[in-house]
Amino acid sequence: MLSTMQQDHLTVKSDLKLLNHVQQWFEKFCRQHLYQLGWSETQLYRLNLALAEGFTNAVRHAHSALPPETGIDIEVSLWIDRLEMRIWDYGKPFNPDAIAEPEPGTLQVGGYGWFLLRRLADRVVYERATANRNCLLIVKYALDGQH
Template identity: 40%
Template sequence: MTILKQSTYETQTDPQALQGVLSWFDEFHALPIPQEDWLQCQLALIEGFTNAVRHAHKGLPPETPIAITITITHDYLDMKIWDHGPGFDFQAMLDHKLETTNADSEGGRGLRIMYRVADIVQYERMADERNCLHIRKSYSSPQA
């Protein structure tokens, strides 16, 4: 698979840092990604980053880094968001959110949104004691 672009962004644990994350993500908009898929990936990125700040890093110092890697190919957009939180049972939480939330729910929709827009949504503890949220979205139509 040919990689069209790959980039990593690191920021502090701060909800205001989302603006910088989105500005960085805008750099990928010029690549041959269908608009609807790009918007869905942007939404998944917002939800993933926000969850890392609000939940994974709750109670951690603001300088605790969150790293994001985006890889673009002709067929998919792949993103990985690394946090330093204690981790959790992702599958159990996802199952719970799929059962208890809907489009009208006040909160707790982030995992549900990621699950609905992506082909792969995984969360695992890494050997370096970070957690990695992996999201992959295949394009609705392959790009040349």
């Protein structure tokens, strides 16, 4: 198994006001590592949007009944062929596959974020991890496996 080329980690409180800080941290990581590998602006925009969706879901849903001081851990790992983001929360276990996919042209309350994530990334997994935490894994592969 190949080791990661680059990795970074950020821990923030459960506060939507910190979304800009989270996105700026990710953009800095991208500037330092992804541009030189040929990742496109579109790919990075989609990844940043996926990160924003994952973070806001952790704050709004997973941590809705928890104190705002509850930490959210975010990890970014860059491999030669992909970027992986992990967002760790302390919410109750939840199965996103149980959400009905919105039908085109209809209105539905909630559930759009999960489908947005699946369209922005190549692989999305949300599962119960250790230490009473959940992990949202977002994976995006480099184009054509060239990078």
